[in-house]
Amino acid sequence: MNTRAKEADMTATTTDAAFVGIGNMGAPMVRCLVKAGFSVTIYDVADASLAPFRDMGPAIRIAGSLAETAAAAPILITMLPDSAIVRRAVLGEAGGDCLAAGMKPGQLVVDMSSSFPLDTRTLGEALGVGGVGLVDAPVSGGVGKAITGTLAILAGGDDDQIERARPLLEAMGRIHKCGPLGAGHAMKALNNYVSAAGLVATAEALVVAEQFGLDPKTLVGVLNASTGRNNTTENKAERYMLSGAFDSGFALALMNKDVGMARRLAEEIGLDMAELGFVSRHLETVLAALGKGADHTAVYAFAKDAPKA
Numbered sequence: 001m002n003t004r005a006k007e008a009d010m011t012a013t014t015t016d017a018a019f020v021g022i023g024n025m026g027a028p029m030v031r032c033l034v035k036a037g038f039s040v041t042i043y044d045v046a047d048a049s050l051a052p053f054r055d056m057g058p059a060i061r062i063a064g065s066l067a068e069t070a071a072a073a074p075i076l077i078t079m080l081p082d083s084a085i086v087r088r089a090v091l092g093e094a095g096g097d098c099l100a101a102g103m104k105p106g107q108l109v110v111d112m113s114s115s116f117p118l119d120t121r122t123l124g125e126a127l128g129v130g131g132v133g134l135v136d137a138p139v140s141g142g143v144g145k146a147i148t149g150t151l152a153i154l155a156g157g158d159d160d161q162i163e164r165a166r167p168l169l170e171a172m173g174r175i176h177k178c179g180p181l182g183a184g185h186a187m188k189a190l191n192n193y194v195s196a197a198g199l200v201a202t203a204e205a206l207v208v209a210e211q212f213g214l215d216p217k218t219l220v221g222v223l224n225a226s227t228g229r230n231n232t233t234e235n236k237a238e239r240y241m242l243s244g245a246f247d248s249g250f251a252l253a254l255m256n257k258d259v260g261m262a263r264r265l266a267e268e269i270g271l272d273m274a275e276l277g278f279v280s281r282h283l284e285t286v287l288a289a290l291g292k293g294a295d296h297t298a299v300y301a302f303a304k305d306a307p308k309a
Contacts, residue, residue: 014072014073014074015038015039015040015041015061015072015073016033016038016039016040016073016074016075016168017033017038017039017040017041017073017074017075017076017077017168018040018041018042018043018063018069018070018072018073018075018076018077019033019040019041019042019043019077019079020042020043020044020066020069020076020077020078020079020080020089020099021044021078021079021080021113022042022043022044022046022049022050022053022079023044023049023079024143024249025079025139025142025143025146026044026049026079027049027052027053028143028146028147029079029112029139029146029151029172030042030053030060031147032146032147032149032171032172033168033171033172034056034059034060035149035171036149036171038059038167038168038171039058039059039060039061040059040060040061040073041061041062041063041068041069041072041073042060042061042062042063042069043062043063043065043066043068043069050062065097065102066089066092066097066098066099066101066102067097067098067099067101067102068102069099069102070099070100070101070102070103070107071102071103071104072102074106074107074108075107075108075109075110075164075165075168076099076103076107076108076109076110077109077110077111077112077168078090078109078110078111078112078113079112079113080113081113081114082113082114082115082116082257083113083115083116083119083120083123084119085113086111086113086115086119086123087119087123090109090123090127091123091126100130103130103132105130105131105132106131106132107132107133108132108133108134108135108161108164108165109127109132109133109134109135110134110135110136110137110165110168110169111123111134111135111136111137111138111185112137112138112139112153113138114138114185114188114189114192114254114257114258114261115136115138115185116185116189116261116264116265117136117182117183117185117186117189117261117265118182118265118268120134120136120156120181120182120185121181121182124157124181124182133157133158133161133164134157134161134181135155135156135157135158135161135162135165135181135184136154136155136156136157136181136182136183136184136185137153137154137155137156137162137165137169137175137184138153138154138184138185138187138188139151139152139153139154139172139173139188140152140154140188140191140192141173142248142249142250143249143250144249145173146172149171149172149173150173150174151172151173151174152173152174152176153169153172153173153174153175153176153184154176154178154183154184154185154187154188154191155169155175155176155177155178155184156177156178156179156180156181156182156183156184156185156186156187157180157181157183157184158180158181159177162175162177185261186265188258189258189259189261189262189265190262190265192255192258192259192262193258193259193262193263193276193279193280195230195231195232195255196255196258196259196279196283196296197275197279198230198231198232198233199231199232199236199255199296199297199299200279200282200283200299200303201230202223202228202230202232202233202236202237202241202300203232203241203299203300203302203303204303205219205223205228206219206220206237206241206242206300206303207300207303207304207306210304216237216242217238217242220233220237220238220242236248236297240295240297241297241300242300244301245297246294246295246297246298246300246301247295247297248295248296248297249295250295250296251292251293251294251295251296252283252286252287252290252292252294252295252296252298252299253287253292253294254296255283255296256280256283256284256286256287259276259279259280259283260280260283260284262276262280263276263277263280283299286298286299286302289302290302
């Protein structure tokens with residue numbers, strides 16, 4: 001790790017942070033960092049994702065490799081699809097480009113991806129051997145809150161390391177300390193399971209209401225005034241589901257992945273959670289029927305097409 005790090009460091013221009021993964025969430029999060037006054041080195045495998053940042057001035061530096069990215073900043077942020085991709089980006093495989101090739105002892109990796117908690121702990125152990133710290137800090141709130149810098153940031157790891165990352169994290173949202181390393185990722189998976197359960201329940205309640213002859217908008221109003229109120233009834237049912245828009249911006253495939261992680265976590269610690277298992281299997285079925293491009297609110301469309309008993 002150290003020889004290549006020294007070589008990369010000789011040509012690197014130091015910035016406050018480095019950010020890997022400039023996607024739908026990563027791009028507005030980087031903009032929030034710049035707005036808060038930080039300089040950021042960014043990297044993504046898709047050149048099209050980097051194009052909007054090429055004219056943003058000296059606060060943005062675009063790296064040509066992961067190794068160069070790691071050598072450019074003391075704190076490295078990852079915002080990637082899953083644990084396996086995070087591990088490849090950080091540690092590499094078969095001698096390929098990776099962050100570890102440019103890392104130095106004392107650096108800190110902040111994984112803001114939706115990663116599997118036990119994988120996060122394994123990655124933390126591997127990084128610790130080289131004197132590099134790891135904090136898991138997945139987010140909740142979607143693209144809208146990423147744009148406004150009001151994400152809920154679920155942080156796990158050593159308190160000193162979280163505090164070290166605090167100025168950067170607070171530029172993107174509000175920190176909620178969840179516990180030791182992996183706790184943030186566990187909280188994210190469990191939160192999205194509870195959210196998904198509310199989504200499925202709401203979609204099915206709407207279909208039953210319509211078939212019975214109730215006005216579905218009236219049902220949503222009653223739910224929001226009663227104990228059935230949840231994130232779907234408040235923010236999604238009318239705008240994205242009853243309207244037929246199905247364009248909330250959060251993919252069904254991502255919700256399925258997150259709930260699957262919650263299910264896997266329960267199984268790996270020896271628990272058989274009936275509702276968790278049902279919601280996970282149901283989302284798998286819906287995803288297979290609707291395809292990877294479907295928005296998660298299209299669960300309602302699937303429910304409407306369900307066969308009659």
